[in-house]
Amino acid sequence: MPSVATQTLSTERMISGPTSSATDGDVIWVPSKSIWTCSLTLIALVFGPATFGWDAFALFVVTTAVTICAGHSVGMHRLLIHRSFQTSKAVEYILVYLGTLVGMAGPFGMIHAHDIRDWAQRQHECHPLHAHRRWFLADAWWQMHCAVKLRQPPTFVIEKVVREDQFYQFIERTWMAQQLPWAALFFFVGGWSWLVWGIAVRVSVSLTGHWLIGHFAHRRGHQGWSVDNVAVQGYNLPAFGLVTFGEAFHGNHHAFPQSARLGLERGQIDLGWTLIQGLMVLGLAKEVKLPENTQPRDGLRRVAGEEAYVPRTCLQTCKGCPISAGRT
Numbered sequence: 001m002p003s004v005a006t007q008t009l010s011t012e013r014m015i016s017g018p019t020s021s022a023t024d025g026d027v028i029w030v031p032s033k034s035i036w037t038c039s040l041t042l043i044a045l046v047f048g049p050a051t052f053g054w055d056a057f058a059l060f061v062v063t064t065a066v067t068i069c070a071g072h073s074v075g076m077h078r079l080l081i082h083r084s085f086q087t088s089k090a091v092e093y094i095l096v097y098l099g100t101l102v103g104m105a106g107p108f109g110m111i112h113a114h115d116i117r118d119w120a121q122r123q124h125e126c127h128p129l130h131a132h133r134r135w136f137l138a139d140a141w142w143q144m145h146c147a148v149k150l151r152q153p154p155t156f157v158i159e160k161v162v163r164e165d166q167f168y169q170f171i172e173r174t175w176m177a178q179q180l181p182w183a184a185l186f187f188f189v190g191g192w193s194w195l196v197w198g199i200a201v202r203v204s205v206s207l208t209g210h211w212l213i214g215h216f217a218h219r220r221g222h223q224g225w226s227v228d229n230v231a232v233q234g235y236n237l238p239a240f241g242l243v244t245f246g247e248a249f250h251g252n253h254h255a256f257p258q259s260a261r262l263g264l265e266r267g268q269i270d271l272g273w274t275l276i277q278g279l280m281v282l283g284l285a286k287e288v289k290l291p292e293n294t295q296p297r298d299g300l301r302r303v304a305g306e307e308a309y310v311p312r313t314c315l316q317t318c319k320g321c322p323i324s325a326g327r328t
């Protein structure tokens with residue numbers, strides 16, 4: 001049954017007022033975020049090498065892949081934040097829970113962090129923190145330990161169906177503690193080595209990786225499209241497409257924010273999209289949004305010199321979609 005949330009675009013949660021400003025604000029240190037990031041990174045750096053084992057490394061790779069791909073990219077970003085496809089409540093909960101295990105924030109915190117940046121980047125000008133404008137290490141400090149306190153922020157309203165959901169309220173309150181049952185399990189099965197690699201190394205690599213991609217994907221790279229009259233452009237980082245499960249095609253995401261598919265052009269492997277296609281085959285994902293069946297963004301331009309974008313095949317048969325129309 002379609003709900004209010006299915007109609008919500010990420011940008012609609014940030015409501016601009018006449019005095020809203022994306023530039024006027026101060027960067028403040030956020031102790032909880034900073035101490036969390038520092039302690040896990042420190043544990044990973046100090047104890048990671050000493051507790052290395054191939055089994056622990058395999059645990060790190062598998063748990064990172066599952067939490068980043070199914071959790072962060074598909075669950076939190078494409079589903080909860082952008083509603084780029086529909087699924088059952090049970091599947092949605094599993095995917096968003098896996099996203100919480102990345103260790104970045106709870107569902108409401110993730111929605112806010114994403115949407116305030118998205119809103120700011122869509123204005124004519126925005127604060128340098130939201131644009132990733134400072135040099136490498138200064139940006140690392142800002143993004144992983146601080147936040148901007150805007151003096152006149154937009155009004156932030158999460159759709160009722162999400163904000164009043166008791167499961168989301170629970171994992172929002174306990175997102176850091178959600179590591180504990182897994183920490184206990186890993187320690188029980190594989191001792192210190194599994195605990196360090198399955199929790200501290202995984203979370204600190206995920207946090208640092210997320211910042212790195214955000215840093216470069218807003219500064220330079222391949223661009224298939226540009227958007228006029230906005231403060232910040234997004235860029236594709238093809239070298240990182242595979243390990244980010246498609247999230248590194250961030251230029252495409254700026255061009256088509258609602259699209260469930262991020263790797264749009266030839267050679268852009270997008271494993272998050274592959275997972276969504278798998279859910280579609282199982283009947284667990286429907287009403288999938290793609291560039292071909294959503295409204296183009298205002299000011300969207302194909303970058304000069306790029307050949308025309310040719311939509312590829314899709315498993316859906318949406319009414320009015322050019323892909324479906326061309327199918328025999």
Ligand SMILES: [Zn+2]
Nearest residue numbers: 218234250254
């Ligand atoms: Zn962006």
Ligand SMILES: [Zn+2]
Nearest residue numbers: 077114253257
């Ligand atoms: Zn997004």
